[in-house]
Amino acid sequence: ENPAPVTVIGLGPMGAAMARAFLDRGHTVTVWNRTAAKAEPLVALGATAAPTVADALRANELAVLSLTDYAAVYDLLTPAADALAGRVIVNLSSDTPDRAREASAWLAGHGAHHLTGGVQADPSGIGAPGTSTFYSGPREVFDRYADTLSVLTGTDYRGEDPALAPLHYQLGMDLFWTGLAGWLHSVAVARAHGVSAQEFLPQAASTAASLEQMFRFYSPRVDAGEHGGDAERLSMAAASIEHVVDTADRAGVDPALPAAVLALARAGVDRGHADESLTSLLHLLHRA
Ligand code: NDP
Structure with a gap:
């Protein structure tokens, strides 16, 4: 079976890597x-540059979007x-679950199918083994293009609701950004005392490894x-x-x-959770 022809719209580092991966695997690619x-380096590799977005959409049933956010979409x-009518829009632009659901309704109103995605790789991981992308949207549409999409990364289909892929992506990003910022903060304190990031690394x-143990210990209890x-x-x-704050x-x-974390912990103590675990802060995190 011939590889499906595909349109790629949005050629930032991510979209360009995706177009290259499709070209490498013999797909006819419109960008x-x-x-x-x-678009020029991709045209040099064999892609066709469409003059307008409408031309790019009309060229193929399948269009992969890689834009900054849904406002750009x-x-x-x-x-x-x-x-848009009859097109399959695989939207690998990051944004919130709500906006993904709204966009699916908007696209359906124009006769297009919408698969939402959350790419868990940087551009160097596109077309490389061991990477994965969350997908959600109509199962039948996903199944039709699953082999084509697996050119980019592994595929992890989360369900029909188009909010699911961005939800799972955002869960990872929530932990990632707050965790990375926590690491950076401790590095700032280390460096202020003449301890380098590399000395602190072990x-x-x-x-970080003990954090994973905490997640394993607390998850069943929290549930x-x-x-x-x-x-x-x-x-x-x-x-x-x-x-830590001092x-x-x-x-x-x-x-x-850390002062934000301290404020949350103190609020928990004030609400009567002093003798419970830190996980009791979940009662405060959920704004009823
Ligand atoms: P960039 O922001 O570098 O590129 C975004 C693309 O969106 C460019 O093609 C840009 O066009 C286009 N764009 C932005 N705003 C508009 C607009 N208003 N109108 C038209 N085009 C617009 O992002 P990346 O390529 O790095 O990433 C793309 C998506 O993939 C993002 O949603 C990102 O969150 C996600 N992602 C990225 C990762 C990464 O490591 N890079 C990792 C995982 C996910 P132009 O070239 O003209 O500026």
Whole structure:
């Protein structure tokens, strides 16, 4: 069976890597990008540059979108809406679950199918083994193009609701950005004391590994609604986090990040959770 012809719209680092991966695997590729010059290296590799978004959509049933966010998706597709009927839009632009669901309704109104995605790889991981992308949307549409999409990364279909792929992507990003910022904060305190990031690295790595152990220990308890303070108590956590804030402050490092965690822990103590686990803060995190 011949590889399916595919349109790629949005040629940032990610979209360009995707177009290259399709070309490498023998797909006929049509590309479009707002900044037209970014199409040139791909045309040199055999892609066809469409003059307009509408032309790019009409060229193939399948169009992969790789744009900054859904605002950019509407900017591009609204003027080309007449070309959407019958198309399969695989939207690998990141945004919120709600916006993904809204966009699916909007696209359905124009007769197009929408598969949403969340790519868990950087551009160097596109076409490489061991990477994965969440997908959601109509199962039958996903199944039709699953082999084609597996050219990019492994595929992890999460369900019919188009909000699911961006939801699972955002769950990872939530932990990723707050965790990475936490690491950066500890590096700032280390450096303020003349300890380099590399000197701190073995300890950073073992702390990260202990976090995974915490996730494994607490996940079943959280799911069971158990927040017992047998392993650690929130009052202890609040005192410990206060030391972190003070240590940063005295080192001349902005303590805003741990201070936000301290404020949350203190609010939990004030609400009567002092003898429970830190996980009892879930009661405060959920805004009823
Ligand atoms: P970039 O922001 O570098 O590229 C985005 C693309 O969107 C460019 O083609 C840009 O066009 C286009 N664009 C943005 N705004 C508009 C607009 N208003 N109208 C028309 N075109 C617009 O992003 P990446 O290529 O790095 O990533 C693409 C998507 O993939 C993002 O949603 C990102 O979150 C996601 N992603 C990226 C990863 C990465 O490591 N890069 C990792 C995982 C996901 P122009 O060239 O003209 O500026």
